Amino acid sequence: MRQQKLLDDSDLLITCLQCYVVKTPHHTIMVDTGVGNNKSRSGWPSWHMKTDDIFQKALNAAGITFDQIDFVMRTHLHSDHVGWNTRLENGRWVPTFPNARYIFLRTEFEYWYELNKKSSVPEFADSVLPIVEAGRAEIVENDHQIADHIRMLPTPGHTLGHVAFAFGRNKDHAVFWGDLMYSPLQALYPELSGSMTPIRRKPPSRRRAFLERYCDTDTLCCTGHFVSPSVVRIRRKGSGFACDFLQAQ
Numbered sequence: 063m064r065q066q067k068l069l070d071d072s073d074l075l076i077t078c079l080q081c082y083v084v085k086t087p088h089h090t091i092m093v094d095t096g097v098g099n100n101k102s103r104s105g106w107p108s109w110h111m112k113t114d115d116i117f118q119k120a121l122n123a124a125g126i127t128f129d130q131i132d133f134v135m136r137t138h139l140h141s142d143h144v145g146w147n148t149r150l151e152n153g154r155w156v157p158t159f160p161n162a163r164y165i166f167l168r169t170e171f172e173y174w175y176e177l178n179k180k181s182s183v184p185e186f187a188d189s190v191l192p193i194v195e196a197g198r199a200e201i202v203e204n205d206h207q208i209a210d211h212i213r214m215l216p217t218p219g220h221t222l223g224h225v226a227f228a229f230g231r232n233k234d235h236a237v238f239w240g241d242l243m244y245s246p247l248q249a250l251y252p253e254l255s256g257s258m259t260p261i262r263r264k265p266p267s268r269r270r271a272f273l274e275r276y277c278d279t280d281t282l283c284c285t286g287h288f289v290s291p292s293v294v295r296i297r298r299k300g301s302g303f304a305c306d307f308l309q310a311q
């Protein structure tokens with residue numbers, strides 16, 4: 063375990079964007095798909111129309127190719143979690159992972175579907191709908207399981223249908239919690255909500271209960287935005303919780 067620097071020299075939070083690949087005995091699963099390339103994201107200058115090979119290089123370094131992914135799961139459908147769902151090919155958005163089934167939680171999917179009908183939501187239009195049109199989408203309820211290794215844990219707050227994923231047979235060896243928290247500061251002070259959190263009534267109780275569930279266990283908590291390497295274990299600290307970061311490999 064080691065101490066992580068959480069703030070930069072201007073006292074702004076240091077964050078990063080994480081995607082994870084998990085290999086179970088039966089499947090290779092992508093959890094969250096980052097920002098993506100060639101996407102019009104005018105509100106986010108560093109994401110807007112970016113073209114880099116960071117994502118593909120990282121996958122390849124882990125010995126994984128796009129066609130080896132069996133399932134794609136997203137904690138929620140914000141633009142920094144759905145980007146690599148699709149890639150641009152001959153002017154069309156096509157599934158990045160051609161053999162994968164893309165799992166969508168119904169609550170989250172329907173919320174963005176209805177919103178996009180009223181006024182275009184770019185990340186839904188270019189990163190979710192093409193998956194449906196390609197016949198690769200599977201819209202599921204929140205008690206959905208994949209084999210006996212993967213369970214969904216509803217964590218509404220950051221979005222209406224935000225969900226965490228617990229991986230492991232008979233026990234949660236690892237949990238992927240997306241944007242339930244952006245920073246270890248929110249573990250220490252679970253009632254602290256970020257400006258990106260729209261449903262202010264919900265997160266505190268969910269977050270504290272979630273931290274209690276994993277406190278003083280050996281479950282690996284794989285976060286969406288904690289400073290790299292972004293994987294922590296939880297222990298109690300005062301009236302809140304501390305995050306012990308795993309060493310980067």
Ligand SMILES: [Zn+2]
Pocket residue numbers: 140142143240241286287
């Ligand atoms: Zn996010």
